[in-house]
Amino acid sequence: MKPALVEVTQRIRERSAASRSAYLARVQAAIDRPRGSDRMGCANVAHAFAALPPNDKLRVVAERAPHIGVVTAYNDMLSAHQPYEGFPALIRDEARKQGATVQVAGGVPAMCDGVTQGLPGMEMSLFSRDTIAMSTAIALTHDVFDAALLLGVCDKIVPGLLIGALHFGHLPCVFVPAGPMSTGLSNNEKSKVREQFAQGLVGRDKLLEAESAAYHGPGTCTFYGTANSNQMLLEAMGLHVPGAAFVHPHAQMREALTREAVRTVLGIVKAKRFTPIGRLVDERVIVNAMVALLATGGSTNHLIHWVAVARAAGIQIDWTDFSDLSHATPLLARVYPNGSADVNQFQSAGGPGFVIRELLEGGFMHADVATVVEGGLHEFGKAPHQDGAGLRWNALPKASGDEGIVRSVAKPFSPEGGLKLLTGNLGRAVIKISAVPDDRHVIEAPARVFASQEELLAAFKAGELERDLIAVVRFQGPRANGMPELHKLTPPLAVLQGKGFKVALVTDGRMSGASGKVPAAIHVSPEALADGPLGKVRDGDVIRLDAVAGTLDALVDAAEWAARIPAHITDAASQTNAHGLGRELFGGMRRNVLSAEEGACTWL
Structure with a gap:
């Protein structure tokens, strides 16, 4: 591993020793309790499962089947979250096949900075992150769950869900993305029309036409802003099914990846590989996320959000840590606004898997970390493929699919991060x-x-x-x-x-x-x-x-x-x-x- 990676990680570990130790003690205390329906009073149990179908009630209470809580950011106003509408039914179906039960524990608010940009609602955007974290806590505080699936994509939603989940650090958790929208008007063309409008060279009709051609369907916006940086960081933290980030919402593989998320979280519940999120997200995992952000020129919002995420796990980081890592991290991707490509082109050129593999092989990331899948972080340097009704993961090509978008550590865009x-x-x-x-x-x-x-x-x-x-x-x-x-x-x-x-x-x-x-x-x-x-x-x-x-x-x-x-x-x-x-x-x-x-x- 690179010296800067070791040095920054070690000082974070030393700085966080007391707070991390106290956090892990709280996690262990929660783990040591009897399972939900066993420790609750009969009236509590009856209220918790009153709406479940009889067979599911029998499974969760009498048969002690694993019980998954789903926290969802679904609404049909945000293009990125509209695809989540059908996910709970899919998750229930797969859970039943695996002998488990599911309840949607709660929904969290999800607002769009693109809608509120420059308007009064934007002044609530940053605070929506902590509101989402609190909403996640309210959902999970019913305290009957053995694991959680977290459905969210965009700017404050993923950090909020992650902060909330880390306050329930005793639960195994997997994040379930929905994917980006298909490519529309190029980001460069959109920016050109915006500048023309600012100069009075085109009218509102032309500006609206351009914006509507850029943001035109279900899925996340296709530029590499905070929402898509979220997905890159979750891959680097090992909290997704590997390769799930940038598969289109309506691609056939999206359903397979969502079903795999159910099987994955149930696999963690099993004692032999029990790794709740509070133990999984340690100093090394936080540093891996920071490196992935820097190596891809991701959103500056994460210099705020990931400080808060780390704090939720008892870990203390600051901007000096980011700066020192940036000096020692090569820039491997150019995606708009740092280049002309969108995230669909980034995915086609190799995507998160290519970047993670290169960073691991170059010694820029910690490989010895827990992830939600067996095999560790190296599995996130592969690409998923459908194999009948299931999935398999294949090695990515050694060479980039497009060196104008993503490069190896041997030939970076810059020797330092962005x-x-x-x-x-x-x-x-x-x-x-x-x-x-x-x-x-x-x-x-x-x-x-x-x-x-x-x-x-x-x-x-x-x-x-x-x-x-x-x-x-x-x-x-x-x-x-x-x-x-x-x-x-x-x-x-x-x-x-x-x-x-x-x-x-x-x-x-x-x-x-x-x-x-x-x-x-x-x-x-x-x-x-x-x-x-x-x-x-x-x-x-x-x-x-x-x-x-x-x-x-x-x-x-x-x-x-x-x-x-x-x-x-x-x-x-x-x-x-x-x-x-x-x-x-x-x-x-x-x-x-x-x-x-x-x-x-x-x-x-």
Whole structure:
């Protein structure tokens, strides 16, 4: 194994020793109890199984058959989750064939950032993760289950399900994906129309036509954002049936993979390979997920989410860990926004299996970890194929199916991963540079300060930004307004950069890496509302964003900088973010949330 992998893992293990030990003790205590229906009172048992068919009641109570709880993110508004509608019936059918029983334990909310982007609902998006975690806990707290299947795909849904499941660490768990939609309008063409619309060159009709051609059917969006990064990370953690991530919802193999998930989780329940999720997800598994993210140029959102996921298992990680791993992890994939390919093309070129195999063989991942299947993580470096009614896994070709999309460790796109940590007198931030041209890795320019993305858009439309500048958009952190993604800023900033101006974004908000070719220092911590130094910036201050050196500084005299009093959000802006469309209900989360680097957790 590579020295950096060993060193980072060891310091995480040492840092987490006390919290991990306490967590595992709680897991063991839960394991040591009698099974659900045996330890419960008769009235509790009757209520739990009242709606089960008589044969299933007999199995679960008298015959003590394994009982699986299903937690589902199904709704038919989200394209990624609409395919889950028929999964419970399929899971029940396969479980009965295996002598087990199933109940849908509960549903969790699932919202789409694509629907709420730039709208008030986006201010609840980050907090939906912890709401999903709590909903998962409510579902599983009926406490009659021997195992769980978790049905979810998108941005906050998978981290939320995973956080919730890790609080039931005594249960064997398998995640069940639904797959990506078929390829529509290319991401490059979609981005081109967005930029034309931002310049007023095309109207709303053309923009809607392009967007509808890109997002057009069941399944996840096909760009490599947070949703598809989720699936890559779950494969790298060994929590899927191997190779399940990017098979289309309506492909014949999707049903076979879902049935295999039932057989897989039941296989873990058996004592000989009993590996509940709390034991499976250890320091090495968390590090493997981090490496997979870095090697594929995945979503920056996971620098928040995986900190929270690790905390749920008693493991403490930070952005320095990500940064050190990034310096030692080769970039093996280019998928939009880090390239032109979508995830369907990524899958055809080798997909997660190719990347995992290369990382394992190159010594960049821990191979000696538990997974949901026998054979360990090497099984996730293979590809599933249908064999009659069943499945088999074959070795992938040694060569990439398309070296413009995925490469071997011997010939990476870059010797380092796509994420960088920035530190300086503006705080700590992260930047995704895998799609940023080399000549844009260092930007030094005067600041223009905004308190919202709407202010920046208005200035762009008024022609006030036709120059070199660093746009500072503050009061966008978790405490201020729930840390919405600021995707509406991507087209205007890209237009300015396309005109030859040196442009960058500095914000305590999120971009999910979708800033693409525009340099963006995001997640600045501490946030402006927490008296972070971003509040000290004034219009005209020269800021230097240096992704090579890893620095982010306002080039202001040190004495003057120290004397400045941070600006505070206006009462009007604060009230706007606190009311309307249910935002009042999340006031407690805004008050109690930790910083972005601490995982933006609301439950600690």
